[in-house]
Amino acid sequence: MSASDLTNLLALGSIALFVIGLKRLSRVRTARSGNALMASGMLLAVAITLLEIGLVDYRWIVGGLLVGGAIGYAIVARAQATQMPEIVARFNGFGGAGSALVALSLFWAEVVETAGDGTAVETLGGTSATTLVLSVLIGSVTLSGSILAELKLRGTLGGSPDVPVRGAVMGLLAVGGLAAGFVAVFGIEDPAVASLLVVGLIVASLLAGVVLVLPIGGADMPVVISLLNSLSGLAAAATGFALDNQLLIIAGTIVGAAGLILTQIMCVAMNRSLLNVLIGGFTGGSTEHGEYEHVVSADAESAAMVLEASQSVIIVPGYGLAAARAQNAAYELAQALLNRDVQVRFAIHPVAGRMPGHMNVVLAEAEVPYELLFEMSEINQDFASTDVAIVVGANDVVNPAAHDDPASPIAGMPILDVEQARRVFVIKRSLSPGYAGIKNELFERDHTVMLFGDAKQVLDDLAAELTLARR
């Protein structure tokens, strides 16, 4: 058995770890070990590659791995639970950029820096030259799209400005970029001209990523990130073709396929098609904002009195809960109610927060038991027999306009039917619109009471009132 046979065999081990790890990651009980298996698969892949490279100068390799590892560790260590979705978006952009840069490095090494050997196709071969261009395109789109997605999630970049004739612009950028790229690798021998054309490809691809994500606003961002995740996998796969590296192709393609499936799952949760998300976006124009009229607000004391008299309560968390880091306060309120023999449940909308499962992550951090968490389909019919629904920092996912107003941007999206409950408390900082940028008529309902304030503060107050009243 030759040395390359051995490394290829080991690569199979790495792939097995990825596959088994991913499988385990999709089950609650085994998820954490699945992630560890995938990480060890990655470690094995790096070890195999170092073995394949043989004895070389390790300065760049060691330096790059150490610097990258330290930055990655620092970003995660400094992040708060609410920032996780942004961080996934950022890492995703880095991965896409990494693939594009590998392809570019290959191009520079084999074509630009070894001038006089002819075009890229002659030195690299047709497959490698073609996929190199694709890797730069997809990787760059992923990079700029992910950066934009992160900015939108953070709220640094508000709104979703429309790009006129967006489809045509994107098509033009993609075709123009690809044309520049293919001419560079197939037709040009002069390295200076070829590299300029490749720079053109990069610029066009980065712009295409911006145009892709810019008009998509609000609640659709999770879908976009999932799609970009899929793209970064495909960029890695394209890089694998360019380098003739099967491990890269397999791992990248698995991510590409898995990302697509996840994207699909999210679209289903919102009752929309992917195409609809990408074309339409949420066009939350100023017309839908509207003014609020009959809004009733109350303080924690009177709200606590209602809670004292109730027998069943459902808490509906949204992004506001995560943003105010109110998960512990929410659990304390739940415990205070449970102590009074009130039935308490949490209703989790699949896209509450900024990502599917975001609320589960945040509530799990406060160690809220699973038995108290219910998915939308499990609990929606129970609102009608519930005394009080407490909406904490959620807006679009409880907006009855999804049922009532066919013209609403969120029409058809499944929502939690909180308005069926006898009383509805909405804990919110103000009447500002949610992520979709539209008015919520739930706030004007006769049986709705607004509890204005910071979610954590209000929940703390409610729990304190309840504990006080008990004594």
Added chain:
Amino acid sequence: MGPLLLNVYVFVLAAFLGFELINKVPPTLHTPLMSGANAMSGITVIGALTLVTVASVSTSVVLGVAALVLATVNVVGGFLVTDRMLSTFGGRR
């Protein structure tokens, strides 16, 4: 079977594998799963490794080192952030 066709086979079969692996995931795990898959896309790190094997400095090496750093951030940060999300689920159920 030529090398290109072999790679196409590998690509198509891996795509099927990816599609089949990810079905019926509880919503709880959507975010961690996305994050873990995202870390896996940092596999491009092994491509970067093969391109920075010299001590000299040239455009290609600079591009390769940038790729290595970014991909490593993706891998290390990605698996860590996934583990952090999942650690909050730990011990129960």
